[in-house]
Amino acid sequence: MAAKKNREKPAGENPRRPCPCGSGKRYKACHGAGDDVIVTRPFAGLAAEPDLVAMREFLPSALAPLPLAAPLEVPVTVATVLPGASAAMVRQDGSILLGMQVQTRSGDLSADLAKALRWAQTAEPGSALPVVGPGLAGEVTRLQDVLDAAAPLDLTLHQDFGWWIPEDAEDSAEVTATLERANSVIMPTEAVDGVRAAYWVDTGSKAHLRWVRPESEDALMAALARLHAAGELELGEGTRYAGAFRAHGLLVPVWDLDREMHAKEWAAPAQAFATRLDQALARTGDLSTAERSARDALAGKQVTLR
Template sequence: MAKKTRNRAAAAGAATGENPRRPCPCGSGKRYKACHGAGDDVIVIRPFAGLAAEPDLVAMREFLPSAVAPLPLREPAPVPVTLATVLPGASAALVRPDGEIMLGMQVQTRSGDLSADLARALRWAQEAEPGSALPVVGPGIGGSDPIRLQDVLDHDAPLDLTLHQDFGWWMASADGAEPAPEVVATLERANAVIMPTEPVVAEGVRAAYWVDTGSKAHLRWVRPEPEERLMAALARLQARGELNLTEDTRYAGAFRAHGLLVPVWDLDREQHHREWTEPAAAFAARLDAVLAGLDDEPLTGDERRARDALAGKQITLR
């Protein structure tokens, strides 16, 4: 650890009364010096760990183009707080004229802990005047006390996501005020490149989204399981010839995003997104059954080889 980082962690611990070698009081399971006592240069691989909303947060951060959700705060806020995929100008936060707070997931810059960035932006917005916007979260934003989403959210509440096919909600305002010309111009540019995206809603299916990229359609499915366990289950399904959703689909691979694995399937672009409801539910049932049996039956040689082959189809996003 660099001297300046060591000194910063020690100072933070002294200020808060926390021993940097003890478990962090936020409940992350990490030592304090690697969590709330860490400097901004520390990369938190899984920033939303411990939250039921983790898969939804990862989807909003990485690939959902236009979506909003009420933020499930642990304590009710005096004004509505809405989480959004992206805000005008890729702002970290803004306070609408009617007082509603909006936090952006897809921001221009961030520290090594996205959870802390969002919590700082929220704290800033709660003190800001209506009509204010926060371009980026930087040093000193939100005060000096360490805070993360895990400190303010209901850990057991998922996000109630609403997907939009454009960014018209940027214009929404309770007082009917006309949007600024730069917002209108930004809206037009954003709408021109948005990719149609729809949730795949079925029993046992969560955080799965149909996406039309223009040349292909995909199913992107954020999974909450630890990567090693999920890869073992996918390998078992691959060895059985049961990894695809239907005979006409293809498992394209997976990407890592904020500590979670996101499997991706290539789909028939001509089919409506609702046609994937039953195949996704059937796959979820197969996957759950395999996950439940992993502890009792280790992978065979064929399944291990399948796992190694699948590992070659993974990339990591930050």
């Protein structure tokens, strides 16, 4: 219970800040007033943005300490998914877990996570928040209000969900069955060494590289078009640029890979591509005719996730 008493309210609430939906209104008078406005880029302005998008959309089992601007006296960890797809959990030791992949959400994932954190700060140890709903009253905050904006996430990927169960928890047939069901659907996933927010994923029939990029879509598409026109878009022999999906305001390019190669073998090709991409992003001026054609072709390989 001591941990509960020592928890503090996050700092940084600013009801006069502009709404991230782009309406031009103050957040409190727009989305903060309860309107279900869709914030297309909920984690904008955070160095952790690519990490949060990856955790939300395709990483199966991962944890990261949440870099709060004003750290609490209990650890706060963000997780890909919690038991029951809960929004938050408070363990018996007072530590807090926030879930990225939840059952329901509002139009602003950033506000949902901040809401779940606020709930956890006053919740009893051993409790869980199934969903973030309108019952959580009070001034609306967002992750941008409570995080160190310059800090990326220090992600740890796991090959199963064993971390769901605290070490001192008692075994039971129900817990064992739940873990077995969750572990059976995990797709093997590994971070690509030396490349930020790039992940090797084995879907069972194919292997992919999925890479969350922080640039604006226009800038990234222009750079990819330049590389495509120059024949430099692939990662090497046996690879194919499959397309890209939009997720929470960012573009995630995807490559098909040779499934027979180990995940670590893609580090050097990905790092070499990263160098080429940085050079293409630094180029200015209009696209050539061939590059415009390449951009149009790449645009046909994009989908948007919600």
